[in-house]
Amino acid sequence: MKFKRVISSVAATAMLAGCFTGCGKEEGSAGKSADGKIELTLWSISTESDAFHDAYEQAIKDFEASHENVKIVHETFENESYKTKIKSAVAANELPDVFFTWAGGFSQSFVDSGKVLQLDDYYKKYESELSRAAVSNLIYDGKLYGSVMCTPISVMWYNQKLFDDNGIKVPENWTEFKDACQKFIDNGVTPIGTSAKDKWVLAMLHDALTLKSVGPEKLYSVLKKEGGSYSEADFLKSAEAIKELVDMGAFIEGAAGLSNDEASAEFYRGNAAMYFTGSWMSASIRTDAENPSDFGVAPIPVINSSNAKLTDFMGGGSDSLMVAASTEHKDLSAELAFEITKGVSKYGYLSGAGIPAWQVNYDDSEVPELTKQVAKYATGATSFTLWFDTLMESEDAGEYLTFLQKLFVGSLSPKDFQSEMAKQLEK
Amino acid sequence: MDKIRKNKLAIFLFIFPAAVLFIGIIIVPIIMSAIYSFHDWDGITDMKFIGVKNYIELFTSESAGFPKTILNALLLAILSVFIQLPISLALALRISRGIKGERFFMTVFFIPVLISTVVIGQLWLKIYNPRYGILNVALETLGLDSWCHTWLGEQETALMAVFMPTLWQYVGYHMLLMYAGVKSVSPDVIEAAKIDGANGWQVSTRIIIPLLKPVIKICVIFAVTGSLKAFDMIYVLTGGGPDHASEVPSTLMVSMIFGQSRYGFGSAIAVSIIFLCFFFAIVIKRCIKTEEY
Structure with a gap:
């Protein structure tokens, strides 16, 4: 019986101690x-x-x-x-x-x-x-x-040297972009590095292309279920764009099995000409790329110029x-x-x-050029739209990323992708 | 001794700590998971009771694809039992027969079990890498370019590509269990068999393997339940992708709970995994009857 008493007294002391520390904290926040x-x-x-x-x-x-x-x-x-x-x-x-x-x-x-x-x-x-x-x-x-x-934003990182060597201009709209990809492929260069295993990387490109096709207001209201429908024609365009790029072989070989780290390493090494991801890549380019000066940054090309401008960005505060x-x-x-x-x-x-x-109303001459460039885009942005997976409810976001991967590996056609998305958002 | 066994307080004191741990860490969470699985819950806001809807969705929803994950897990279980265990058994029999460097080989085969699965996963990621992975490079050098694949990125190959390292990793584990079993077979029996004219093959198949039955039963249970709850290697290698091609129940559960904040639905998967593990453990016990000594 002695045991019990010991145990209970130990327990009681512990509880009291907990109580005291709890009280102590309360006092501090006055x-x-x-x-x-x-x-x-x-x-x-x-x-x-x-x-x-x-x-x-x-x-x-x-x-x-x-x-x-x-x-x-x-x-x-x-x-x-x-x-x-x-x-x-x-x-x-x-x-x-x-x-x-x-x-x-x-x-x-x-x-x-x-x-x-x-x-x-x-x-x-x-x-x-x-x-x-x-x-x-x-x-x-x-x-x-x-x-x-x-204000982190999605941008197009590119390898200036590869563009120069192949005589290609940095694209600003979809036609130019597709031509650039085709030229790279013809010259035996992988146009786009991405990871469809880490689905968010592929989503960075698809999110931005959707924005550049649909426009910020419509995109926001559809994803927030505040009006409009995902089955409108402009939404199909970005899905078709991904499909076209897959079919022409624009993405790095085996993107469905590469992680973001592996795929971006290929980009830093100069084995891919473009990489679509957030502004945070500037830090890694500085540390991981052999020649950081080879790299440049640009806004993501526009698909439908009557809906979106070059200065509309995915991301934001x-x-x-x-x-x-x-x-x-x-x-x-x-x-x-x-x-x-x-x-x-x-x-x-x-x-x-x-x-x-x-x-920026202070001296930023110490800041690396690429970061400065992105900062300039961010301050001059005409609109910011949060990324799909941040903006949508988490359940929809998870499904979106799965649908996107399916679109990438070809088990969903762009049309099916659009109708699945519309169905998910109407739930 | 008898005195202690009759002392109720002593019994209580000795059982209590283990019972608290067992109930608190295993029984209570299972019951809570079962309760969650009947709710629509995002982990933060109030739970909404929805009956068995989660379970209905589990078996009907095409986008979740739960039935397919079960098939994948069962395939892994079959491969474990019919490929992994025979290899383990063969190695155990060979090594225990006293070859040169017995300890060395045992250590070598056991190393994959000791290394963290994440590390092994990283190694296999490098092996499978389509550009510089040793597998594709080897195939190219042999002139078999057409056999090259993006092993983890294609739906046709991803499942087998994640199963290979999973099977390979635990060969050493089962081998060690069986090795211990073989070593515990009395040398007298083997000697008697040899005097009666049995050769090495006969000793193995007629004497050692039958005596190993209890160990093999345990190995089969471990292999099957381990396959049903396989997670780490698959999560590291493909995360269940591409497009659910290498999805197993536990990776689906994690992506539902942490990817989509569907705690209720995820719990329904958890409960199903628990149920399946119990079910197979009992079935295997029934199937492989062993004599109690």
Whole structure:
């Protein structure tokens, strides 16, 4: 019987200890710290290993320097677990003053619940530095609810040397693009490196071609199920485009079995002329390519010029900061959200971690040429549309990627692909 | 001893820790999976009870293709039992007969079991690479260009291409089990057989293999249930693609739960896998009868 008593007392101690530590935490999140400073809590996912960690630290330092009476408590969480944490924090009404979140569908329910502060009035001050296109994914029901730091976009990376050697011009529309591919094939060069095993890589190309055929507004409303149908003719064109490219042998051999790493390695090695993926490739080109100066970047060609422009981009600001409606210091927190995103935009750009969403009004001569080029495209963008798999509900997104792979290996015809997509979106 | 067995508290104390672990880690999650499988749930928002709809979709939905994954898993099970195990048995019999470097060969065959599957997967990815993979390069050197394939990228070859390393990897594992079994056969019996004029083949087939029956039964159960829940190698090599060609139930489950946030549907797959594993384990036990000693 003695045993039992020992066990129960151990258990009781453990429970009490847990209780104490729990209480300790609660105390910390009160509005004011011991030295009379206003304390603001910021949640983000830039853990020590994150590429943006230093950018955050710098931005926070800057803010604290210009606001002497404010102390920022920066709490970081691991990306995947944060998704659950932030959702439960919204549900339990335990949001910090300012928090990291993803724009678009992910934060829709937060805004709907009325727990996020509307920022239109505060935004006026920053309008000249942060374009409305950049924050478009944070506008819900016509009102702004957050601020963004980077705008990753899909672009066409290409090997300038291969284009020059074969006397081919960088294409700007579908006809030019197809001709370029044909010429490369005739000269024995693989035109496009991609991975259909890592489906998102192929989706980067298909997403962009769809955008360039359908146009941003229509694409958005169809994918968000806000009107229109996927069975319209323009949607078929991008699927047919993929099919045509497959049939002419434009993609790297065995793309269905290559991972993104393997396929992009071939591109860096000069075994493929083009690669369609996000702006983040600039960093890898710098480190992995033998001659980084051989590479160039361009917007993805237009299929239907009456619907879309060369400057319409897939991607856009998703990593954002929002302000809790429950914060005690509304003005200060709103300022913090804008200033931190501005700071992270700047320091993240300078360190090569991201494409800035905010205007570059500082010296960026140290930034590599390719990154600068992408940044220029991003700031001059006429529209941003989030990637299919971010924009659509997750179930639809998963099916989309499977359909796309089927289209690629030929088990779905472009027509069937379109009707499957339409069926999925009508569910 | 008897005193302890009669002491209820002692029994409780000794069983309790293991029971807690067993119930908490195995029984409760199985029950919870079963409950989830009757709901439409994305993992975060409220669950919606939908009865057996998940199971109906499981067996009728063409885009999920669950029945085909079961066939793939069964094919793997058949290959394991009829190709992998005989190879293991042959190796075990050969090695245990006391050849030169017995320990060396045992280690060599067992190495793939020790190395992480992800590492082996990476190695096989290189072997299968259409451009510089040793398989295609070898075929080209032999002038068999027409035999070259994008092994993991074509629907016709992907399934076999992922099964090969899966089978190869565990040859050593089953070999070790059988080797231990062969070694435990009393030398007296073998000697007696030899005196009676039995040759090596007869000793193996008439004496050792029958005595190995319990071990073989275990190996068959491991091979079959292992095939039904095969995951890691396939996930590394193809992720179930292209177009579900190499999909097995567990890769489908992962893509449903983590790719599409369909926890309810994924749980239905999980429950089906558990059910199939139990079913085959019991069937095999019934089929291969062994005498209890």
